[in-house]
Amino acid sequence: MIEVKNVYKSFDQKEVLKNISTLFYKGKTNLIIGRSGSGKTVLLKAIVGLHEVDSGEILYDGRDFTRMGQKERKGLRREMGMVFQGGALFDSMTVEENVRFPLDMFSEMSIAEKQKQVDFCLDRVNIKGAHQLYPSEISGGMQKRVAIARAISLNPKYLFCDEPNSGLDPETALLIDDLIHDITLDLDITTIINTHDMNSVMEIGEQILFISEGEMCWTGNKEEILDTENQKLQEFVFANKQYQQVRDEKRRNNPEKI
Amino acid sequence: MKFFFHAGQYFSLLYRVFSKPEKHRMYFTKIFTEIESLGINSVGIVAIISIFMGGIMTLQVAYNMENPIFPTYLVGLGNRDTLILEFSSTIMGLIMAGKIGSNITSEIGSMKVTEQIDSLEIMGVNSAAYLILPKIIAVVCIFPFLFILSVFFGLIGGLIVGPAVGAVTAADYLNGIQYLFVPYYVTYSIIKTLCFGFLIATIPAYFGYFVEGGAFEVGAASTKAVVNTNIMILVFDLILTQLLL
């Protein structure tokens, strides 16, 4: 479980995060949603310490990350895996070398053990026959999957994904969402996902935090989101007309709930 | 004011570069790839430029000494000392700042803007040390060799061009390049190349490491890196010449 308490962050004079407090649960896919520019990436990077927060606490199962020294942080980072928006694979290395890199750096495994783990991770994300290719030689969807494989190679306890399905076609996007959801359940880890995509929200939104202009506006889950009374969230959700129909259908089916 | 900001950030980056690495073996393999990509791949251009410049300098010295008072072996001596003292160290440094420096900035800068550096950090890798230290070691190690190579090819250039256009006989030229040789000049220049090598690896790395934005900003950073490296090379040339000669 990751607990965020009263986090503030500004760049120069611009306040990007304003008093964010929330919980991210273990074994669940926790979503941070909001429009582009609302501060999702900054929040995620603040949680993992790539941005220093101005004030507030970030507790990893009770351990306060913001008060840790460099050495402790490095230790905790071994328990984290992160998938960046563009994949961020090392483009001078092959797919296989990318996944093996964290093992080479931090594990004491033998070569054979490493190879087994690499094969296992790539298999887990359904990458076949691309082990020796370079990131520029594979599709965007594959790059994201390799990035997921790399993020889970050291068996993390916490997985962070920044818009894992942006720039992908709807079908591939859905595959990636399901993959992350399955991995979260399999490994029983705390997963936080940034997204602005309502399809993802309805697919894997087990726990949702909605932020708008750096302020937290709403928390809940995918069952509750369509019935929200929050003005800003309604604008976000029903920007896609399709979800108005979904809501109306739902209300027609259980009229007593309204 | 901006200078002090950059200087401070530059030195704090260097501090991180020289802090303890995670796994030595990973760094060793990286040093060798860097020696190849930054050093070995520069041998060709160093050879070509040096041969041409050695030839041209030989001709110019010869034209300026057409007066029969000067013995013609001075042509060889002039070419040799120019190569050793200034050309093969400083001018080569400026040229290499363009070639190697822009390469380093664009490589590290692209890794920055595509979040590859963040990926390293999140894994718990000291990205500054992992990316920059092998480059510094590679460039500093390879530079004295490039210097010696440049002097060698420069002398060959003179030997080819001088006699070919009749400016000096091969025998006089060969005599000249051995005449009044001061070994300390070589020491002085090698110290300079070590210093320039360090500047050429670190200043462009600094500009790449702190770039924000996208491809456009990486391009702009490369240009800035080369210009600033060139200026620092000249500043250090002045300082070292004053101190050492």
Ligand SMILES: Nc1ncnc2c1ncn2[C@@H]1O[C@H](COP(=O)(O)OP(=O)(O)O)[C@@H](O)[C@H]1O
């Ligand atoms: N390094 C930075 N320096 C200054 N401003 C930043 C920086 N990173 C993000 N911002 C600003 O913070 C706001 C939120 O950005 P971001 O978290 O990337 O949004 P998104 O929700 O699309 O991920 C934006 O207005 C952006 O301009």
Ligand SMILES: [Mg+2]
């Ligand atoms: Mg973002």
